[in-house]
């Protein structure tokens with residue numbers, strides 16, 4: 144069997160749950176060496192133990208520069224390089240815009256947008272030195288606008304602009320930057336949505352089901368595989384057709 148990520152060192156943020164954990168497992172199966180980070184140490188250890196082998200783990204907050212710089216340095220020290228960065232950590236704190244507190248705005252923008260920026264910056268020196276990098280960020284169908292998600296939507300739209308900019312600025316170092324934009328995906332994040340809202344969401348999905356974390360992991364793999372060497376600055380919606388407007 145061909146391993147698409149043989150010997151690639153992959154840093155995955157928010158790896159302790161949902162999409163990040165599924166991507167870690169898929170990447171391990173594809174031969175990658177894993178550096179997994181998350182703010183939740185117990186859940187992170189559990190995923191690393193499930194995967195087994197030489198999995199490097201580190202606890203940290205993507206919205207804190209000290210944490211991201213320390214993670215980037217520690218991963219490069221441990222494995223000697225960083226080939227892949229999956230910026231997956233993210234949160235939502237939904238409230239209608241009129242009533243949204245400044246705290247909820249700041250928290251979501253800091254983790255989803257600034258956190259993505261800081262991790263890219265932290266991985267950059269290692270990628271630049273090696274003249275190789277594959278960065279995949281995480282937007283959402285919510286980037287197109289969604290009631291109750293002014294903070295989340297703005298953060299995810301910002302991630303798209305950031306990703307396209309990095310695709311231009313860092314191309315000279317053979318670093319690609321692409322973005323996955325999941326639709327409603329069955330993870331703890333979606334589990335928090337009331338059943339009535341989920342029933343309504345399903346009606347807007349032509350494929351008639353929610354996404355799985357593995358659906359998104361497959362897109363992560365594509366962007367980091369040799370087949371995507373000429374793909375950069377792209378946003379891939381993985382949403383069962385939700386954003387067709389059907």
Ligand SMILES: NC(=O)c1ccc[n+]([C@@H]2O[C@H](COP(=O)([O-])OP(=O)(O)OC[C@H]3O[C@@H](n4cnc5c(N)ncnc54)[C@H](O)[C@@H]3O)[C@@H](O)[C@H]2O)c1
Nearest residue numbers: 157159160161162182204205232233283325327328330332
């Ligand atoms: N599930 C969906 O329907 C959906 C849809 C679109 C986009 N997304 C995006 O996909 C990504 C993964 O979401 P998920 O559904 O797997 O969620 P999840 O809640 O299952 O996992 C998110 C992980 O990020 C970690 N995390 C949270 N804050 C952090 C911080 N400050 N620093 C480091 N780690 C932190 C959490 O501990 C958790 O392990 C997020 O960026 C999310 O916005 C999810």
